[in-house]
Amino acid sequence: MPELPEVETVRSVLSRDMVGKKIKTVAVTNGRVVRRHKNAKDFRERTEGRTVKSINRLGKYLIFGFDDGTKMVAHLGMSGQLLRAKAAKDPKPKHTHIVFTLNSGGELRYVDPRTFGELFVSTPLVDGQAVEISKFARLSIGGDGLALRAAVPELAHLGIDFIEDQIGWERFAAILRSRETPLKAVLMDQDIIAGLGNIYADETLYNAGILYDRSAESLSTIEIRRLHRAITEVLTDAIKHRGSTLDDEQFVDPEGRAGDYQNLHQVYNREGQPCGQCRAAILRVIVRGRSTFYCAKCQN
Numbered sequence: 025m026p027e028l029p030e031v032e033t034v035r036s037v038l039s040r041d042m043v044g045k046k047i048k049t050v051a052v053t054n055g056r057v058v059r060r061h062k063n064a065k066d067f068r069e070r071t072e073g074r075t076v077k078s079i080n081r082l083g084k085y086l087i088f089g090f091d092d093g094t095k096m097v098a099h100l101g102m103s104g105q106l107l108r109a110k111a112a113k114d115p116k117p118k119h120t121h122i123v124f125t126l127n128s129g130g131e132l133r134y135v136d137p138r139t140f141g142e143l144f145v146s147t148p149l150v151d152g153q154a155v156e157i158s159k160f161a162r163l164s165i166g167g168d169g170l171a172l173r174a175a176v177p178e179l180a181h182l183g184i185d186f187i188e189d190q191i192g193w194e195r196f197a198a199i200l201r202s203r204e205t206p207l208k209a210v211l212m213d214q215d216i217i218a219g220l221g222n223i224y225a226d227e228t229l230y231n232a233g234i235l236y237d238r239s240a241e242s243l244s245t246i247e248i249r250r251l252h253r254a255i256t257e258v259l260t261d262a263i264k265h266r267g268s269t270l271d272d273e274q275f276v277d278p279e280g281r282a283g284d285y286q287n288l289h290q291v292y293n294r295e296g297q298p299c300g301q302c303r304a305a306i307l308r309v310i311v312r313g314r315s316t317f318y319c320a321k322c323q324n
């Protein structure tokens with residue numbers, strides 16, 4: 025499933041290419057991907073004729089700002105792709121569920137075989153209603169994250185985004201010290217830390233030298249500082265390499281290009297291969313139906 029670095033890669037390609045473009049028509053062929061709207065017509069009416077002014081990201085969500093001040097949110101779910109086509113006659117991939125035709129020619133297509141992803145236009149709060157922003161996100165001391173949450177109430181619950189928010193290690197320590205749950209579950213809980221999934225949680229824990237099943241509150245100050253640094257480092261590096269494209273998944277950017285961070289994975293999907301630091305075999309364990317990869321020597 026696309027995680028923060030993959031979604032950021034999509035954002036960066038689309039923002040070079042889509043900002044300033046006007047959406048002429050919208051065709052929805054699978055209503056499930058606009059399920060928050062009462063029907064596909066409602067989604068169409070809120071997107072047709074709009075000009076894209078900005079494209080932001082928070083956690084695993086993309087936020088398109090329109091010229092009338094409304095925001096369209098996209099979440100790629102397990103297998104969603106946003107793909108650019110130069111012309112309507114370019115062959116349409118199977119499972120294309122939404123086609124945005126642009127005034128300038130060309131299309132933006134939403135393709136999603138498993139249909140867990142979704143798009144919706146955010147509903148602004150009525151006067152007097154206040155957005156309740158995540159208490160973890162409110163620990164942020166800078167960045168664009170808080171403004172994005174205030175503008176899109178549906179995303180206000182998202183926890184700290186290590187790229188869009190700024191949080192020092194002391195405040196991060198306070199979050200960890202309040203949780204008795206296993207560390208990996210904390211890292212993947214979108215309401216605590218937004219954007220990490222299975223790949224980047226494993227890579228981060230390896231980078232920090234900490235085992236996935238440690239209770240979050242048991243970490244020492246030194247371990248918390250290492251983890252804090254590891255999250256930023258791994259995400260920044262993965263963004264630089266345009267995300268991870270695995271054999272069994274289909275992440276590509278809007279121009280159809282795969283990422284290459286999978287070649288730099290230290291543990292994820294490397295069961296039985298030697299650890300880059302100690303040469304011991306990387307292990308895999310199944311926790312609640314999902315794989316966790318780690319080095320038993322380098323992580324404690």
Ligand SMILES: [Zn+2]
Binds near residue numbers: 299300301319323
């Ligand atoms: Zn090792």
